[in-house]
Amino acid sequence: xxxxxxxxxxxxxxxxxxxxxxxxxxxxxxxxxxxxxxxxxxxxxxxxxxxxxxxxxxxxxxxxxxxxxxxxxxxxxxxxxxxxxxxxxxxxxxxxxxxxxxxxxxxxxxxxxxxxxxxxxxxxxxxxxxxxxxxxxxxxxxxxxxxxxxxxxxxxxxxxxxxxxxxxxxxxxxxxxxxxxxxxxxxxxxxxxxxxxxxxxxxxxxxxxxxxxxxxxxxxxxxxxxxxxxxxxxxxxxxxxxxxxxxxxxxxxxxxxxxxxxxxxxxxxxxxxxxxxxxxxxxxxxxxxxxxxxxxxxxxxxxxxxxxxxxxxxxxxxxxxxxxxxxxxxxxxxxxxxx
Amino acid sequence: xxxxxxxxxxxxxxxxxxxxxxxxxxxxxxxxxxxxxxxxxxxxxxxxxxxxxxxxxxxxxxxxxxxxxxxxxxxxxxxxxxxxxxxxxxxxxxxxxxxxxxxxxxxxxxxxxxxxxxxxxxxxxxxxxxxxxxxxxxxxxxxxxxxxxxxxxxxxxxxxxxxxxxxxxxxxxxxxxxxxxxxxxxxxxxxxxxxxxxxxxxxxxxxxxxxxxxxxxxxxxxxxxxxxxxxxxxxx
Amino acid sequence: xxxxxxxxxxxxxxxxxxxxxxxxxxxxxxxxxxxxxxxxxxxxxxxxxxxxxxxxxxxxxxxxxxxxxxxxxxxxxxxxxxxxxxxxxxxxxxxxxxxxxxxxxxxxxxxxxxxxxxxxxxxxxxxxxxxxxxxxxxxxxxxxxxxxxxxxxxxxxxxxxxxxxxxxxxxxxxxxxxxxxxxxxxxxxxxxxxxxxxxxxxxxxxxxxxxxxxxxxxxxxxxxxxxxxxxxxxxxxxxxxxxxxxxxxxxxxxxxxxxxxxxxxxxxxxxxxxxxxxxxxxxxxxxxxx
Numbered sequence: 001x002x003x004x005x006x007x008x009x010x011x012x013x014x015x016x017x018x019x020x021x022x023x024x025x026x027x028x029x030x031x032x033x034x035x036x037x038x039x040x041x042x043x044x045x046x047x048x049x050x051x052x053x054x055x056x057x058x059x060x061x062x063x064x065x066x067x068x069x070x071x072x073x074x075x076x077x078x079x080x081x082x083x084x085x086x087x088x089x090x091x092x093x094x095x096x097x098x099x100x101x102x103x104x105x106x107x108x109x110x111x112x113x114x115x116x117x118x119x120x121x122x123x124x125x126x127x128x129x130x131x132x133x134x135x136x137x138x139x140x141x142x143x144x145x146x147x148x149x150x151x152x153x154x155x156x157x158x159x160x161x162x163x164x165x166x167x168x169x170x171x172x173x174x175x176x177x178x179x180x181x182x183x184x185x186x187x188x189x190x191x192x193x194x195x196x197x198x199x200x201x202x203x204x205x206x207x208x209x210x211x212x213x214x215x216x217x218x219x220x221x222x223x224x225x226x227x228x229x230x231x232x233x234x235x236x237x238x239x240x241x242x243x244x245x246x247x248x249x250x251x252x253x254x255x256x257x258x259x260x261x262x263x264x265x266x267x268x269x270x271x272x273x274x275x276x277x278x279x280x281x282x283x284x285x286x287x288x289x290x291x292x293x294x295x296x297x298x299x300x301x302x303x304x305x306x307x308x309x310x311x312x313x314x315x316x317x318x319x320x321x322x323x324x325x326x327x328x329x330x331x332x333x334x335x336x337x338x339x
Numbered sequence: 340x341x342x343x344x345x346x347x348x349x350x351x352x353x354x355x356x357x358x359x360x361x362x363x364x365x366x367x368x369x370x371x372x373x374x375x376x377x378x379x380x381x382x383x384x385x386x387x388x389x390x391x392x393x394x395x396x397x398x399x400x401x402x403x404x405x406x407x408x409x410x411x412x413x414x415x416x417x418x419x420x421x422x423x424x425x426x427x428x429x430x431x432x433x434x435x436x437x438x439x440x441x442x443x444x445x446x447x448x449x450x451x452x453x454x455x456x457x458x459x460x461x462x463x464x465x466x467x468x469x470x471x472x473x474x475x476x477x478x479x480x481x482x483x484x485x486x487x488x489x490x491x492x493x494x495x496x497x498x499x500x501x502x503x504x505x506x507x508x509x510x511x512x513x514x515x516x517x518x519x520x521x522x523x524x525x526x527x528x529x530x531x532x533x534x535x536x537x538x539x540x541x542x543x544x545x546x547x548x549x550x551x552x553x554x555x556x557x558x559x560x561x562x563x564x565x566x567x568x569x570x571x572x573x574x575x
Numbered sequence: 576x577x578x579x580x581x582x583x584x585x586x587x588x589x590x591x592x593x594x595x596x597x598x599x600x601x602x603x604x605x606x607x608x609x610x611x612x613x614x615x616x617x618x619x620x621x622x623x624x625x626x627x628x629x630x631x632x633x634x635x636x637x638x639x640x641x642x643x644x645x646x647x648x649x650x651x652x653x654x655x656x657x658x659x660x661x662x663x664x665x666x667x668x669x670x671x672x673x674x675x676x677x678x679x680x681x682x683x684x685x686x687x688x689x690x691x692x693x694x695x696x697x698x699x700x701x702x703x704x705x706x707x708x709x710x711x712x713x714x715x716x717x718x719x720x721x722x723x724x725x726x727x728x729x730x731x732x733x734x735x736x737x738x739x740x741x742x743x744x745x746x747x748x749x750x751x752x753x754x755x756x757x758x759x760x761x762x763x764x765x766x767x768x769x770x771x772x773x774x775x776x777x778x779x780x781x782x783x784x785x786x787x788x789x790x791x792x793x794x795x796x797x798x799x800x801x802x803x804x805x806x807x808x809x810x811x812x813x814x815x816x817x818x819x820x821x822x823x824x825x826x827x828x829x830x831x832x833x834x835x836x837x838x839x840x841x842x843x844x845x846x847x848x849x850x851x852x853x854x855x856x857x858x859x860x861x862x863x864x865x
Binding site: 391393413423425429432433441443445488 | 737740741743744747748750751752753754755756757758759859
């Protein structure tokens with residue numbers, strides 16, 4: 001078991017290393033920007049997977065945390081001077097607000113059944129969207145606003161995009177390992193047990209609510225941080241960060257990549273962002289590509305019916321089977337030898 | 340036997356990962372009351388539910404009137420002529436007594452009307468509370484409604500699950516009397532824990548224990564056999 | 576006074592439209608425990624098909640009938656393709672119907688083009704009546720009338736027909752209905768189709784009032800319909816009507832005095848209901864609500 005974890009860790013680290021090298025070979029602006037999107041949405045989708053995959057909670061309002069993060073850092077950098085202190089304050093405020101909102105929302109709503117929870121989170125998110133649109137003096141309404149980032153030291157400023165790329169990549173890798181650690185801890189095991197059979201866990205004497213609240217707070221903080229990175233990477237905040245599309249993106253990425261795998265959502269983020277990019281650019285070829293979301297919707301529906309485990313989950317199951325067969329074959333060989 | 344009405348052969352039933360019934364063999368002769376006895380959790384209710392198709396058998400066959408009904412959906416099984424009175428009576432609480440009777444009616448011909456009149460004479464309470472919501476009836480009345488509802492169709496077999504459960508002795512007596520009268524007109528499989536009721540009504544018995552049929556025979560035999568009763572039914 | 580009456584009429588008309596979407600949703604949930612997040616898309620489809628058929632045939636009535644037909648067909652397809660594979664699994668149901676909602680909305684743009692579609696009223700429903708100081712817009716009265724007729728129709732069917740009896744019984748205890756020899760799936764497909772048709776009719780009735788149709792309206796109205804179902808109580812048709820009128824009226828009055836707050840007020844209404852009375856205003860026995 002320990003050996004297996006180590007092997008996968010090496011693979012992940014190797015991939016991360018390749019990603020570090022990537023911008024030195026391909027540094028066009030659009031490409032770096034696309035990769036940054038993949039990283040930020042990878043983080044966001046992981047936070048979604050923590051809810052959906054490990055606890056079986058379906059949130060339709062996850063965008064609110066993303067938006068809270070983006071607006072927190074944006075507003076603070078807009079209002080205060082563009083210094084590192086304000087950036088740090090912005091990140092802290094984002095994390096605190098994200099955690100606080102998910103704590104309150106969790107306590108109010110997590111007791112309810114799945115579909116009520118989904119509805120309520122959707123309603124909450126649309127309230128945040130509403131506030132962002134109407135509280136113009138702070139948020140600039142639906143126009144949104146740009147803000148300045150603190151200047152980077154020397155040569156880094158010249159390669160600003162690469163720096164942001166690296167920062168987001170490192171953050172994604174750190175968060176990935178952190179969350180993986182969390183899901184493999186005893187807490188994570190209890191969460192999976194809750195997902196599988198809530199009643200049984202309860203009858204074993206565990207109180208379910210605190211666990212669900214803890215996980216939704218962690219998920220909220222991570223999602224909020226993803227929003228921070230998103231805002232920093234485009235130096236702009238608009239009401240679109242609160243839109244249902246943001247939640248839907250996370251949902252698509254998680255389902256297509258693989259629910260409950262953490263690495264799946266990152267792969268999902270890569271697929272969706274790149275497919276979005278290429279399919280929209282094909283719109284000149286045929287108008288159907290303008291409506292690329294239809295293709296994704298269909299893939300998504302088929303995935304829910306036929307591959308509920310997603311890409312990573314399906315591959316994992318295959319590997320698991322093969323390993324099983326290998327062990328069996330070994331056993332048979334051993335039996336033959338013995339006789 | 341040639342005219343066996345219902346025949347279960349080597350039935351196995353799983354509920355989720357649990358193996359509930361193990362190779363159950365079970366036969367019902369027309370015109371008789373066959374009693375399924377056994378402790379709580381022995382698999383009696385699951386046996387009835389498997390016959391109805393509400394739980395599906397993993398293997399084995401259920402034959403009704405010589406036809407294999409194992410894989411049929413519940414509504415087809417019901418239409419073949421099996422009436423079901425579940426343990427919780429299955430009353431539709433917000434529907435009136437009359438509506439509860441009407442939901443179950445597959446035809447509304449003269450024969451049905453005749454059976455309806457007969458069963459309402461048997462349970463005059465139902466007539467009295469015809470417009471009352473089913474949820475407001477007493478426990479005994481709910482039981483009677485459920486039995487009457489299963490009888491009103493042209494069924495050849497009634498499956499009745501623990502009709503004495505939670506009822507006062509006086510009411511149990513009434514239920515026994517009514518099933519005694521029905522016995523003359525139809526065949527009954529009765530799941531019972533109440534040995535008094537079982538012995539009053541039963542012609543034949545099967546004892547289930549841990550999902551296995553451990554004994555069966557004539558009711559006469561069981562009445563005498565103190566040892567068997569103590570071992571499986573906990574009656575001295 | 577005349578202002579209040581006008582706002583009330585507007586609110587009741589909107590409430591009727593919410594009711595048309597919500598009553599299908601509530602029955603589908605109550606009967607088969609299926610939560611259909613794509614239900615709102617039928618509203619948008621009804622709106623587009625209604626406008627298109629009205630344009631082509633120049634008959635408003637045919638437009639409404641076309642919308643109903645579209646609803647019936649889409650409802651049947653939804654049930655067979657989308658809902659059937661995921662019976663009994665709530666999480667999958669939520670995920671898949673949400674995805675289908677997106678597909679239906681995008682498909683609308685593929686079929687009818689991505690632009691907003693303009694809608695008009697038939698001449699005989701244009702204009703208004705004056706009663707002293709009070710003017711009543713004809714078209715709103717028409718919506719209210721249709722809504723009421725449909726509500727009465729549904730209640731009569733539920734109360735006095737065998738199918739209605741089976742639907743009501745099925746909401747309380749599906750298993751027993753089957754054990755009585757009734758193929759509940761057939762009944763369910765029927766309810767699903769009728770529910771979808773009513774949502775589509777709602778859409779076709781709505782757009783001549785607002786003047787425009789757009790693909791995203793399905794999502795918006797879908798959310799309102801869910802709020803209505805939650806407030807009214809899952810599985811209860813009269814509950815949907817009461818809740819729909821409540822939401823319609825509160826939207827209309829709040830919309831007039833503080834237009835920004837009408838959505839928020841509706842949400843708060845739902846929050847209060849969910850926290851203090853999660854079963855909704857009207858509870859149907861046998862429907863799980865925790």
